[in-house]
Every structure is written in structure tokens, then in C-alpha cells.
Amino acid sequence: MGNTDRLARLSEAGVSIWLDDLSRERLRSGNLASLIRDKHVVGVTTNPTIFAGALAQGEAYDAQLRDLAARGADVHAAVRELTTSDVRDAADLFRDVYTGTGGTDGRVSIEVDPGLARDTGKTVAEAAELWKTVDRPNIFVKIPATEQGLPAITRTLADGISVNVTLIFSVERYRAVIDAFFDGLEQARANGHDLAGIESVASFFVSRVDAEVDKRLEALGTDEALALRGEAAIANARLAYAAFEEKFAGERWAALKEAGANPQRPLWASTGVKNPEYSDTRYVDELVVEGTVNTMPEKTMEAAADHAEISGDTVTGRAAEAQRVFDSLSSAGIDITDVFLTLENEGVEKFDKSWAELLDTVKGQLDSAKAQG
Template identity: 75%
Template sequence: MSTTDRLAQLSEAGVSVWLDDLSRERLNTGNLAELIRDKHVVGVTTNPTIFAGALSAGAAYDEQVAELAGRGADVDAAVRELTTTDVRNAADLFREVYRDTGGVDGRVSIEVDPRLAKETDRTVAEAQDLWKTVDRPNVLIKIPATEQGLPAITRTLAEGISVNVTLIFSTDRYRAVIEAFFAGLEQAKANGHDLSGIHSVASFFVSRVDSEVDKRLAEIGSGEAKAMLGEAAIANAQLAYATYLEMFATDRWKALAEHGANPQRPLWASTGVKSPEYSDTRYVDRLVVAGTVNTMPEQTLEAAADHAEITGDTVTGTEERARAVFDRLEVIGVNVADVFRVLENEGVQKFEKSWTELLDTVSGQLDKARS
């Protein structure tokens, strides 16, 4: 089977293939255009870590950095312009996909400053500014699903802005995200917005769950604990999908759908495998279900193209077994609620660290351009 066939199978199963990466080099060399043409890629996600890596590598940004330095831009303004330029150009590249899918795909995500993850008002202001700055209908503004992020999600959607909710780890928080989504659409309708033009995805992180749970199971060290290695992440995603089905069967959602609202699709994020013990396509093969998105780093995308085993829906009807996995983890001694708290806090901290690295990199580039 060819690489095109494997990714075509995934797409035909109803999974939108998105790339979890963006850089000026990808855009300038035509690499992203090739992935759209040859690898069924229909969207892109970015985050502070991705941009920190992109800005620190190569010379693709030098010309724009020199122009920014020449007009006296400070580091925050420079980072904003550099990153939004990439997102705008990628959005233009996906415009045909966006049109052909009725706005469902052809999406490019950009995240609010991660230092604002615990500040609702500033997150809303940042989201509105990013939306206006990029100025493309197929952009998604990423807002983390922290407690303070939930009302920001509602208020941003209420302004007619499409949102990618990121850093979701637990089904409890996911349920709150969907409630925030419903409330945002209800307010958007009251504000006179056309609900059919608002889109959203909910990014449910996968591999990091296995990394944290497996670490705790290894510390417990019993035979029972070892038997549960690698079970948590897939089960957690399966429970998330069951939550999605439940919430989007309610009368509250049906009332919104009658006014043209689009469902908030589950998006499987953090799908790059962290442990060499596991198949490098496990978070692709085992999370196949229609109406979802899988955003993959390029290494995972290439692995899926080469040897993914797409056998149809692997998620629907798995709720009972998935619940049993988490019941067993609790019995063994894994504090699941603490796992999710740790993962959310670490997620915010990692993106803050990457943002600081990004600022430092660009600051150095501006200084060099001015010298």
C-alpha cells in the first residue's frame, strides 16, 4: 500500500489530518504545499514551542527581522509580527481546502501568549487582537483550557471568533470546555453573529497522559502496575469521545444546531509517541473515528503514511472498557486527578518557557540586525 493510500484511508474514515508544525522554511520551500497536495494534510496547528524552534533555526526570518529592527520594533511586537505573518501565509495556502470543506478544514491555529493562561480578561483581549491581526477567516485562536481560560473561551466565541481550545487532559475539564463552547455560541447568537461561520476544535492531549501515568506505574512496580503500562492515554481519549457524543446529543446543542451551529470537533493532540516501547503510530491507528482531527508532528505523519494500520472506527463503543482502565489504575494506586493537575500545570509551564526562549531568540536577532 502506498503512503497516499494509508493517509487517504484515514481521511476517508472521517479523520482530518493536520500537521502540528509551521515555519517560514516550510512555507518558502513549498514543503507545506507538498504536504497538502501529497499527504492529505488539511490543517496546521502551532504553539509557542513550535515557533521557538522555527525562529531559532536557519535564516528564513532574517529579512523580516532586519526590517523590524530598522523601524524600531520591540521584541514583543516583533514576535507578534513574525508569527502572525507565518499564520496568515499558511491560512492563504489552505484557502482552497477551507472553501472546499465549507470551512470545516483548511484551518491554521495560533495560540495566545501562554503567560496569560491564568488571566481571563487579558486572554480575551489577546484573542481579539490576534484575530484582527491575522485577518483570515480560516484561523483558529488557541486558548488553554485552564479554569481562567474557560470564561475566555466563552467570551471569545461570543464575538464570532473561531477557537481551538488547547491543553485538555481530563474528561471533567473537557465537559467544562463543551459547556463553555455552548455558552459562547448562545451569546454569539444573542450578539447577532451567524453561527454557521464559527468553528471550534477541542484539543485533547494524548501521549503526555501515558508518559505521566506510566512513570507512576513504574514507581509502583508491581506486576499489576506493569500490566497497565500504555493503557491510560487511549482509554482517556476514548472517554473523551464518549463525553463528546453525550454532550452533543443534548437539547441544548440541538437548539444551537438548528440555528446553523457547527459542532466542536475533538482533536487528538500530542500524538507523537514518547516511549520507544510503543508503536510510533499508536495514537493514530487507535484513535480513528469520524468527525475528529488528528494533528501530528511531521515524524508521526511520515510514520502513519508509511505503516499506519487503518482498520476503521477504533473508538466508538469503547467507553465501558476505557472506564475499567481508569478504575483499575485507581485501585493500583495511581491518583488520576493528580495526574491531570500535574499535566495541565506542566503544559502551561512548558509553553511559558518556550515563549521566553522565543522572546530571547528574537531579541538577540533584533540586536544583531541593529549592530
């Protein structure tokens, strides 16, 4: 099987392949265009960590930074302009995919300032601002699924804005995300928005769950505990998919679908494997199911193109087996609720830290551009 045939098979199995990375370098060099052309890539996700990395490297942003410095832009305005420029250009590059898939794919995600993750009102305001600034129909505004994020998700969708809900770790929180999605669409309909024009994905994080649970299993050190390493993340995602099936088979969804709504697709995020002992394509191979998205770092995408084992649906009907994994984890002494709480707090903190690094980098670059002025 040729390299891209494996990605073609994944795509044919109904999984949308998105790249978990964006930089001006990728846009300018033609790298992103070639991934769309040759690797079946139909979308891009960004986050503060990705932008912090992109801006810290290379010279692609220098001319725009000089211009911003000359205009006396402050660091927040500069970051907004630099990141939204990349997202706008990427959205234009994906416009044909967007049109060709009827608006389902061809999407580029941009995240609200993670410092607002615990502030509903400010998240809603920032989401509206990003939507207006990028001004492309094929973007997603990313909002974290914190408790304060849930009403922000509803209010943003109610305004007719497409949302990528991020940082979902537990099935319980995922159910609340689906409810927030239903609330948002019902309000959008009442507000006179055409539901067919609103899209959403729910980003369910995968590898971080294994990393955290494995660490705790190793600390327990019993044979029972050690035998469960590497089981939690895939089981968790399969239980999430079962929740998706159940919720989207209900009457609330039937009424929204009748009104032209699109389902909120499950998106597998954080699919780069953290443990070198595990197959580097396991979070691709084990999560194949139609109507989902897998957003991959390029390294994972290359590994999948080279040796992914795509053998049809590996998710549907696996919920009972997945539940047994969680029962075993509990009986081995793992506090699952605490795992998810830890992961959410760490996730918000990590993006917050990256955002601070991004501001720091850009401030340094603005200062040096002014000095050279």
C-alpha cells in the same frame, strides 16, 4: 498499500489530518504545499514551542528581522509580527481547502501568549487582537482550557471568533470546555453573529498522559501496575469521545444546531509517541473516528503513511472498556486527579518557557540586526 493510501484511508474514515508544525522554511520551500497536495494535510497547528524552534533555525526570518530592527520594533511587537505573518501565509495556502470543506478544515491555529493562561480578561483581549492582526477567516485562536481559560473561551466565541481549545487532559475538564463552547455560541447568537461562520475544536492531549501515568506505574513497580503501562492515554481519549457523543446528543446542542451551529470537533493532540517501546502510530491507529482531527508532528505523519493500521472506527462503543482501565489504575494506586493537574501545570509552564525562549531568540536577532544596521 502505497504510502499515502494509509493517510487517504485515515482521511476517508472521517479523520482530518493536520500538521503540528509551521515555519517560514516550510512555507517557502513548498514543503507545506506538497503535504497538502500529497499527504492529505488539511490544517496546521502551531504553539510557542513550534515557533521557538522555527525562529532559532535558518535564515528565513532575517530580512523581516532587519526591517523590524530598522523600525525600532520592541521584542513583543517583533514576535507578534513574525508569527502572525507565517500564520497569515499558511492560511492563504489553505484557502482552497477551507472553501472546499465549507470552512471545517483549511485551518491554521495560533496561540495566545501562554503567560496569560491564568488571566481571563487579558486572554480575551489577546485573542481578539490576534484575530484582527492575522485577518483571515480560516484561523483558530488557541486558548488553554485552564479554569481561567474557560470563560475566555466563551467570551471569544461570543465575539464570533473561531477557537481551538488547547491543553485539555481530563474528561471532567473537557465537559466544562463543551459547556463553555455552548455558552459562547448562545451568546454569539444573542450578539447577532451567524453561527455557521464560527468553528471550534477541542484539543485533547494524548501521549503526555501515558508518559506521566507510566512514570507513576513504574514507580509503584507492582505486577498489577506494570501491566497497565501504555493503557491510560487511549482510554482517556475514548472516554472523552463518549462525553462528546453524550453532550452533543442533548437539547442544548439541538437548539444551537437548528440555529446553524457547527459542532466543536474533538482533536487528538500530542500524538507523537514518547516511549520507543510503543508503536509510533498507536495514537493514530487507536483513535480513528469520524468527525475528529488528528494533529501530528511530521515524523508521526510519515510513520502513519508508511505503516499505520487503519481498520475503521477504533473509538465508538469503547467507553466501558476504557472506564475499566481507569478503575484498574485507581486500584493500582494511581491518583488520576493529580495526574491531570500535574499535566495541566506542566503544559502551561512548558509553553511559557518556550515563549520566553522565543522572546529571547528574537531579542538576540533584533540586537544583532541593529548592530549590523
